[in-house]
Amino acid sequence: MTIEELEQIAESVRLENDKYDFEVNVCMDLACASQGAGQLKEALVRATEASGKNVLIRRTGCMGPCSNGPMVRVDPEEIFYSHVNASNAEAIANSLGGEPVSALQCDLNEHFDKQVRVVLENAGHIDPEKIDDYIARDGYKALLTALTEMTPNGVIHRITESGLRGRGGGGYPTGLKWGTVAKAGGDLKYVVCNGDEGDPGAFMDRSVMEGDPHRVIEGMAIAAYAVGASKGFIYVRAEYPVAVSRLTTALREARRRGLLGNSICNTPFSFDVEIRLGAGAFVCGEETALLASIEGRRGTPKPRPPYPAVSGLWGKPTLINNVETYANIAPIVRNGGRWFADMGSERSKGTKVFALTGKISNTGLVEVPMGIKLREIIEVIGGGVPDGHTFKAVQTGGPSGGCIPAEMLDLGVSYDALMAVGSIMGSGGMIVMDDTSCMVNVARFFVEFCMTESCGKCIPCRAGTAQMYTLLTRICEGKGTMEDLDLLVSLCETIKETSLCGLGMTSPNPVLSTLKYFKNEYIEHIVHKRCPAGVCNMEAPVEVLA
Amino acid sequence: MRKNGFARHALIETLHTVQSAFGCLDDDSIRFVARSLRVPLSQAYGVVTFYHYFSLKPPGKHTMTICAGTACYIKGSDKLLAAAQQKLHILPGQTTEDGQISLMTARCVGACSRAPVMLCDGEVAGETTGEHMLEQLERWAVE
DSSP: OOHHHHHHHHHHHHHHHHTOSEEEEEEOSHHHHTTTHHHHHHHHHHHHHHHTOOEEEEEESOOSOGGGOSOEEEETTTEEEOSOOGGGHHHHHHHTTSOOOTTTBOOOHHHHHTOOOSTTTTTTTSOTTOHHHHHHTTTTHHHHHHHHHOOHHHHHHHHHHHTOBOTTTTOOBHHHHHHHHHHSOSSOOEEEEEEOOOSTTOOHHHHHHHHOHHHHHHHHHHHHHHHTOOEEEEEEOTTOHHHHHHHHHHHHHHHHTTSSBSSGGGSSOOBEEEEEEOOSOGGGGSHHHHHHHHTTSOOOOOOSSSOTTTSOGGGSOEEEEEHHHHHHHHHHHHHOHHHHHTSBOSSSBSEEEEEEEESOSSOEEEEEETTOBHHIIIIIISOOOSTTOOEEEEEESGGGSEEEEGGGTTOBOOHHHHHHTTOOOOSSEEEEEETTSOHHHHHHHHHHHHHHHOOSSSHHHHHHHHHHHHHHHHHHTTOOOHHHHHHHHHHHHHHHHHOSSHHHHHTTHHHHHHHHHOHHHHHHHHHSOOOTTSOSOOSSOOOOOO | OTTTTTOGGGHHHHHHHHHHHHSSOOHHHHHHHHHHHTOOHHHHHHHHHHSTTOOSSOOOSEEEEEEOSHHHHHTTHHHHHHHHHHHHTOOTTOBOTTSOEEEEEESOOSOGGGOSOEEETTEEEOSOOHHHHHHHHHHHHHO
């Protein structure tokens, strides 16, 4: 495979697509598929055949606004239809070339206007199981350019210049990490993609892996070239069977096209990727635990240093990045580091994908430039809190993050700003809560999650989370005292400072941030034995069913 | 096992394959896998018990999984779970005495935009209501 061949494929796909007068794209992501997008697509095929029009019907990955599902987009006019079912197929087929079906049409201009799509640039435009669709949208061009025109150091320089930081949550500068692995000695190195999206309430990585799998593979291949690795692993959660099958198909297609394997593009560079399945352990998102899991062991973290960049898989230097980080690589190599660095804020460059869920009108995936105000995400893109309720808090970063109250909505989203208010960027879950959510109860929910997910290796996390849970349960049941609050704070500090890995260190965040911004709710629970949101049951605990 | 070249590090992959073929991992199968891959039985057992996804008990004929992710929780999945427990008289992770229905919780299936989510035998159903779920359970109970 050479660049010329790549361009030929792209050209032939374009010619093929030009034969059609219309393109009807049907979103087949999990949310839409669970509402009958499959039947809808079949019905559309039948209806358009009957109408005799020249139409291409395409299955695509997630288009973003999942609450409007199942979604259909008609090109070239870019008309969006929401809540479409199989019975509407005929109406849509008949409308092609004429007036759009107004009853189904939805106006998403406000939703899309504020967004900038880099990672999701192909979402809703390609069939995830067709490599040629990806190639037609400049896919694998970055890989071949890097292989033929750039040195590994040149690639690392470009990534460093872009200012890209790890999208898994930690925000470690990606270029720096690549440089460390590249400098590490030894001829055997590994590249690992962390697709263990354990953060409940986040599904960006699933959408990328399912909707645009080649983008992840291309990013990994470029990374492997830059750091000098020849073998890659993608670690995917077992809860994402579709992602696994899409990635398997994508890997097979890439090998067939000679974009993976030996001597890619007639260069000495060889690279291949294997998929590894997770088995339901949140802690495996932590890099050392993830490596243990790939090696087929219990996913328990190890103390760092040595960092995986020096001693990772089987003791070899290993580069670990998140799905979204790899998804950013190809556009950066293609468009240059400057282009990427021009987006975003001072110290957080580029864009970030968020999974907007909870009590909000437009749930779904959004991609916004860093530095955008939370208020814009929630009120403009998200359409605000529905059913006349009032906004109370937004939770970012999953069980390791914190709750941000309404007063702070004018905060610009960046790694440092979120850290400063006691939350974290995390992998990108954004859960909106309204006045019907009790913050003490929410904190208890996260602590319970961390308690059950603690691997049990170090004591602060194993015992500390259980004690936090007991204290919070007491408060929720109206049996707490003011001393409990002080105890809770000191316990949180201890866990934060002494835990081994990220899971333990960040597990007190939900408690500390709710205590900071919603202390009056805790006090209401303790002093007045009353839950302001009416969630906690203050009477005797409900008998557990045997 | 052959697909992964009997590699020791493919233990988790192998266990996945066994579980999807037999529904659960019983003593015999864990012993067999451990011996075939030349890993200590203690490591194989340790891995099986560490990861939530592996089950030592056979599942019921049908499985009702309720997502316990944050978005689902905020939208009331705890009430769904409580209702299911009351209806079936079992705790999450257990199977009814007649072996018809297993009740499970999932950590997050990634369909958060349609919370609360339940999985009926692996099929995702979003924006679930209590009545919806109880109807499904009743249908299964008589099957």
